[in-house]
Amino acid sequence: MIKLPLGCVVRDLKTHDDDRGNLTEIFRQEWDAGIEPVQWNFVRSQANVLRGVHVHVIHSDYLVCLEGTLVLALSDIRPESPTHGMATTVTLKGSKMQAALVPPGVAHGFHFPEVSSLCYSVSHYWNTVDEIGCRWDDPALGLDWDIRDPALSPRDTTAGSAAEMTQQYLAVRAQMSASRA
Numbered sequence: 001m002i003k004l005p006l007g008c009v010v011r012d013l014k015t016h017d018d019d020r021g022n023l024t025e026i027f028r029q030e031w032d033a034g035i036e037p038v039q040w041n042f043v044r045s046q047a048n049v050l051r052g053v054h055v056h057v058i059h060s061d062y063l064v065c066l067e068g069t070l071v072l073a074l075s076d077i078r079p080e081s082p083t084h085g086m087a088t089t090v091t092l093k094g095s096k097m098q099a100a101l102v103p104p105g106v107a108h109g110f111h112f113p114e115v116s117s118l119c120y121s122v123s124h125y126w127n128t129v130d131e132i133g134c135r136w137d138d139p140a141l142g143l144d145w146d147i148r149d150p151a152l153s154p155r156d157t158t159a160g161s162a163a164e165m166t167q168q169y170l171a172v173r174a175q176m177s178a179s180r181a
């Protein structure tokens with residue numbers, strides 16, 4: 001079994017095939033899914049698109065690859081985490097549906113080797129304060145990407161180092177807990 005950073009979960013989903021196609025439940029509130037979604041996003045990506053690497057202070061992501069392939073890269077930057085520094089990649093396929101949960105503090109990138117569709121929910125509404133990122137190929141992330149020249153957004157192209165991302169993550173986290181106190 002693949003080892004994941006603490007709080008990350010990959011769950012197999014049951015697909016019901018018949019002559020018409022198939023049906024898969026991708027989320028049930030009664031599941032212990034680790035998230036109460038408030039927003040759902042649908043994302044289409046061309047082949048060799050990479051989104052990230054991003055980390056969030058506030059929200060968790062619950063991801064289901066609907067078509068194609070998602071290579072989900074995970075790197076735990078939470079200093080207090082027992083799995084701090086753990087980095088790994090998990091491949092989710094539309095042909096064998098699975099759901100992945102990524103909690104705050106686990107930096108992540110989505111690589112799509114082929115044209116793909118991703119559906120994901122978040123535990124808190126989109127908020128740019130919670131969109132912290134770094135260069136996808138910074139070796140400090142410990143990620144073993146096997147890709148070349150991925151297509152990136154302008155934001156991801158000009159993103160800083162993993163060390164800067166961690167600093168910003170910790171600063172935003174401290175601000176959030178000070179404002180809650």
Ligand SMILES: Cc1cn([C@H]2C[C@H](O)[C@@H](COP(=O)(O)OP(=O)(O)O[C@H]3O[C@@H](C)C(=O)[C@@H](O)[C@H]3O)O2)c(=O)[nH]c1=O
Binds near residue numbers: 041051053109110131
């Ligand atoms: C994430 C998001 C973006 N947007 C808009 C902003 C922009 O115009 C357009 C594309 O946004 P982005 O370039 O930020 O999308 P993207 O680079 O795909 O951002 C996502 O990356 C992955 C790795 C994650 O972890 C997500 O939480 C999110 O950060 O969609 C929304 O309206 N709502 C949203 O929830």
